[in-house]
Amino acid sequence: MKGRILVVDDEKDICDILQFNLENEGYIVDVAHSGEDALEMITDIHGVIILDVMMGGISGFKVAEKLRKSGNFVPIIFLTAKNTENDMLTGFSLGGDDYIAKPFSVKEVLVRVKALLKRSALTKMTPAEPIPTxxxxxxxxxxxxxxxxxxxxxxxxxxxxxxxxxxxxxxxxxxxxxxxxxxxxxxxxxxxxxxxxxxxxxxxxxxxxxxxxxxxxxxxxxxxxxxxxxxxxx
CATH class of the missing domain: 1.10.10.10 (Winged helix-like DNA-binding domain superfamily/Winged helix DNA-binding domain)
Structure with missing residues (x-):
């Protein structure tokens, strides 16, 4: 099993597309249709969150901010129709790890998820040499x-x-x-x-x-x- 992913989007069709393709790649996929549900569902075993920015209720940016303030640093991929440089910088400043604009390529999502999970796994490995504390x-x-x-x-x-x-x-x-x-x-x-x-x-x-x-x-x-x-x- 490759890992567990939380998909958060208030558009059911997008959630279904992402869930279908991610599960075909061997991932376990959980789905939330609001920021409020996402904050309730997120656990330490999730390896990546694919998080829509524009949602009713709590926005994706607000979800990310709450997670980071609570000490949760699970990798976040923002998924949104907002693709200006200022929006990208806002997402990164709130602790986001990647940013994909809608409409998106499913293959691009899969590649970026794989890259984030790989990088996250590398940071958890014990280094060959001692590092300062x-x-x-x-x-x-x-x-x-x-x-x-x-x-x-x-x-x-x-x-x-x-x-x-x-x-x-x-x-x-x-x-x-x-x-x-x-x-x-x-x-x-x-x-x-x-x-x-x-x-x-x-x-x-x-x-x-x-x-x-x-x-x-x-x-x-x-x-x-x-x-x-x-x-x-x-």
Missing amino acids: DWSYKGLNIDLQGNRVTIDGNEVSLTKKEFEILSLLARTSPNLLTRTEILNSVWGENEFVLDRTVDVHITRLRKKLGDYAGIIVNRSGFGYYLNIDAKDED
């Missing part, structure tokens, strides 16, 4: 195992992507990472994400870090790195 500088602490960031003991509320970017920079500090390397590590090579998305997330991340924003350094034309001795170069 935290990264600290003065009052800033990045708990790499507990997925928490604190400043002077106060927790900083980050989205999943913001934390993944910050923890990636911390683990590789002081080495510089290109935008492409960050995109491939955080979003995956098979996801369509603009380079600008990295800049948008880092801008929001810096605002949340407050006095420590300057540790995230941008080397113009190259990429980003963490440097506790550096000032903001942007």
Whole structure:
């Protein structure tokens, strides 16, 4: 069995199409027709959520926001007729992992589901070499195992992507990472994400870090790195 997927859409025909094709690929598929039902049905055994944005009641964006705030980081594929860049960035900023516009290709959905499940499985594997458990500088602490960031003991509320970017920079500090390397590590090579998305997330991340924003350094034309001795170069 390949895994369990939750499909959330208030259009029954779309749910039926996705359920039929996903089950043909060997997945177990659960279906919810509203955001409210999805929040009741989601469990730790679901590997991916295919989540419609435009629904009556709670929107898909609101569902994603509630899940991330509750500590649930199951991969989310947003499925929607809204395909502007601002909508995409909104989805990613709320913790979405991929974005597919309607009308969609079933083959494209299957490929993206497979890619997300594969990447999720890789992150759960035990690494061959020990990795650091935290990264600290003065009052800033990045708990790499507990997925928490604190400043002077106060927790900083980050989205999943913001934390993944910050923890990636911390683990590789002081080495510089290109935008492409960050995109491939955080979003995956098979996801369509603009380079600008990295800049948008880092801008929001810096605002949340407050006095420590300057540790995230941008080397113009190259990429980003963490440097506790550096000032903001942007």
